[in-house]
Amino acid sequence: xxxxxxxxxxxxxxxxKLMRVGDRLxxxxxxxxxxxxxxxxxxxxxxxxxxxxxxxxxxxxxRRMLSSRANVTKLIDLLExxxxxxxxxxxxxxxKLIALTExxxxxxxxxxxxxxEAAELSLKPLTKxxxxxxxxxxxxxxx
Amino acid sequence: xxxxxxxxxxxxxxxxKLMRVGDRLxxxxxxxxxxxxxxxxxxxxxxxxxxxxxxxxxxxxxRRMLSSRANVTKLIDLLExxxxxxxxxxxxxxxKLIALTExxxxxxxxxxxxxxEAAELSLKPLTKxxxxxxxxxxxxxxx
DNA sequence: GATAGATTGTTTCCCTGTTGACAATTTGTC
DNA sequence: GACAAATTGTCAACAGGGAAACAATCTATC
Numbered sequence: 390x391x392x393x394x395x396x397x398x399x400x401x402x403x404x405x406k407l408m409r410v411g412d413r414l415x416x417x418x419x420x421x422x423x424x425x426x427x428x429x430x431x432x433x434x435x436x437x438x439x440x441x442x443x444x445x446x447x448x449x450x451x452r453r454m455l456s457s458r459a460n461v462t463k464l465i466d467l468l469e470x471x472x473x474x475x476x477x478x479x480x481x482x483x484x485k486l487i488a489l490t491e492x493x494x495x496x497x498x499x500x501x502x503x504x505x506e507a508a509e510l511s512l513k514p515l516t517k518x519x520x521x522x523x524x525x526x527x528x529x530x531x532x
Numbered sequence: 533x534x535x536x537x538x539x540x541x542x543x544x545x546x547x548x549k550l551m552r553v554g555d556r557l558x559x560x561x562x563x564x565x566x567x568x569x570x571x572x573x574x575x576x577x578x579x580x581x582x583x584x585x586x587x588x589x590x591x592x593x594x595r596r597m598l599s600s601r602a603n604v605t606k607l608i609d610l611l612e613x614x615x616x617x618x619x620x621x622x623x624x625x626x627x628k629l630i631a632l633t634e635x636x637x638x639x640x641x642x643x644x645x646x647x648x649e650a651a652e653l654s655l656k657p658l659t660k661x662x663x664x665x666x667x668x669x670x671x672x673x674x675x
Numbered sequence: 676g677a678t679a680g681a682t683t684g685t686t687t688c689c690c691t692g693t694t695g696a697c698a699a700t701t702t703g704t705c
Numbered sequence: 706g707a708c709a710a711a712t713t714g715t716c717a718a719c720a721g722g723g724a725a726a727c728a729a730t731c732t733a734t735c
Contacts, residue, residue, distance in 0.1 A: 520542050
C-alpha cells in the first residue's frame with residue numbers, strides 16, 4: 390500500500406489532541422444532559438442567561454455561544470416549552486428578549502452540583518495546578 | 533430575573549474552554565476541507581490508513597476515530613468514489629479491508645503542507661514550549 | 676417623510692452523525 | 706456437525722446544527 394511520509398509536527402499533534410479531547414467532552418456532556426431531555430447547548434443557554442443576569446436577545450445568545458440565529462430559535466423553542474425561559478417583547482419590535490423563569494432557575498440550581506462534579510471528574514487526571522496551566526494556555530488560544 | 537449563584541470552579545472553567553477551543557478548531561478544520569469536497573473526518577480516514585501502513589477493516593477505522601460503523605460506511609463510500617481508497621475482500625468474508633490508493637496517497641502528499649501550515653497558524657499564540665506543555669496535559673486527559 | 680439598506684427572528688432545506696434493524700458470516704458449545 | 710451467540714458492514718429513520726430565503730422592523734440618507 391502506498392504511504393506518505395509525514396513529518397512530526399508539534400503544533401499539529403497538539404491540535405489533534407485538542408480536537409480529540411474536545412470531541413470526547415462534547416459527547417460526554419451531551420449524554421449527561423440527555424437524562425433531562427436537553428442537549429448541552431440547551432443548558433448552555435440557561436447558563437448564559439443566568440450569567441447575564443438580565444434578559445438578552447436571541448442574537449446575543451447566539452453570539453455568546455457561537456451558534457447561528459436559526460439554531461438559537463430552536464433551542465429557545467424547547468426551553469420555552471419546558472417553561473425554563475420566556476420570550477419577552479422588546480421596545481425594538483424585531484427583538485425577543487429571553488428571560489430565565491423561576492422554574493428555569495430552580496432547575497439550574499438543582500442540577501448544578503451534578504454538573505460541577507462531572508467536570509471535576511473529567512479533569513481528575515490533572516492536578517489543580519495543571520488545570521490552571523491548561524486554562525491559561527487555552528486562554529491564549531481564544532484570542 | 534431570578535439568578536442562581538454559581539461558585540467558581542477551576543475544573544469547570546478549564547472544561548468549558550477546552551470544549552470551546554475544540555469546537556472552534558473543528559469548525560475551522562471543516563471549512564478548510566470543504567474546498568476539496570471533504571470533511572475533516574474523510575481526511576482523518578486517509579491519515580489513519582496512511583499511518584496504519586496496511587489495509588485495515590472499517591470497524592478498526594471507526595475505533596481509531598471514535599466514529600460509528602454506519603458512519604464509516606458513508607465516509608468510505610465517498611472516498612471510494614473519489615478513488616482515494618479501495619474496499620478489498622478479506623479471508624474473513626464479513627470484513628472489507630480498506631486500502632489507500634496511489635491517488636489517495638498523492639492527494640495526501642499534495643495537501644499535507646497546507647494542513648500542517650494551518651495547524652501552525654492555529655497554535656501560533658503559543659510558543660513551541662507551551663505547545664509541548666499543552667500536548668502533555670492533553671495526553672493525561674486521553675487516559 | 677420616503678426610500679434603500681441592515682437587523683432580528685423564523686422557516687425550509689440540507690448535511691453529518693447516531694441508533695437500531697437486517698443479512699451474511701464466523702465462533703463457540705453441546 | 707448443529708445451533709445459538711457474536712461480529713461486520715449496510716440501510717433506513719431520526720436528531721442536531723448550518724445556510725439561505727423570507728417577513729417584520731429599525732436606521733440612515735436624501
